Amino acid sequence: MDLFIIYIYINSQHNNYNKGYFIQNLHFWKNAMPENKVIKYFSLIEAWAWCDICSEMVNIRVNKDEIKSGLKMGMYTKEHKHLNPYPDQEDTDDYSGQEHTIYLYINDNYDITGVKSFFGDSPSMSEVGAGTIEIGGEVRIPIVVKEVSPMSVQLGMLSLDEFKLLKVCDGMNSVQECADISQKPIDKVEKMLDKLRKKGLVKVIKRTSG
């Protein structure tokens, strides 16, 4: 089966519109460095996100209204349960035919800044940050211990960046992954986490990567 994705991009330069057409074969992506793609329509976005479990790009549509109402000044996490209809029958380690979850972290520009795939309710602690550190290395995982309302930003108790950072401290991301998803430099994230920790809003647990 040949699956093709055609996407049209229109970019504006000095008020001249250039239209380009790209045809990309999904099977190419399977072997290439996977990159998440989003097409933004008027009322919805269509995303192709790399699922580590399926080893395929997973196609997900999300209404912009759903994102907007879930954003609340921060990051929206789209949860999508699915299974791979065509698991590798030869591969005994391929469990992608069983239902699993992919998490998309979507920012307020409707871009995907992070993706997680896991079985069950959440990734196991040993899986968190596994891709960002060598085996046996220490992974630091920030977790929100106290929920704060968006009002605290309006009251000046937290900066907007700190509030957004709290959204990705869901226990599923290492400090490095939090920096990637919130699109902030690591040193800035470390400073913000330090501040949030002193305010009693976050704790940072340490795990050895497995």
Ligand SMILES: [Zn+2]
């Ligand atoms: Zn999958």
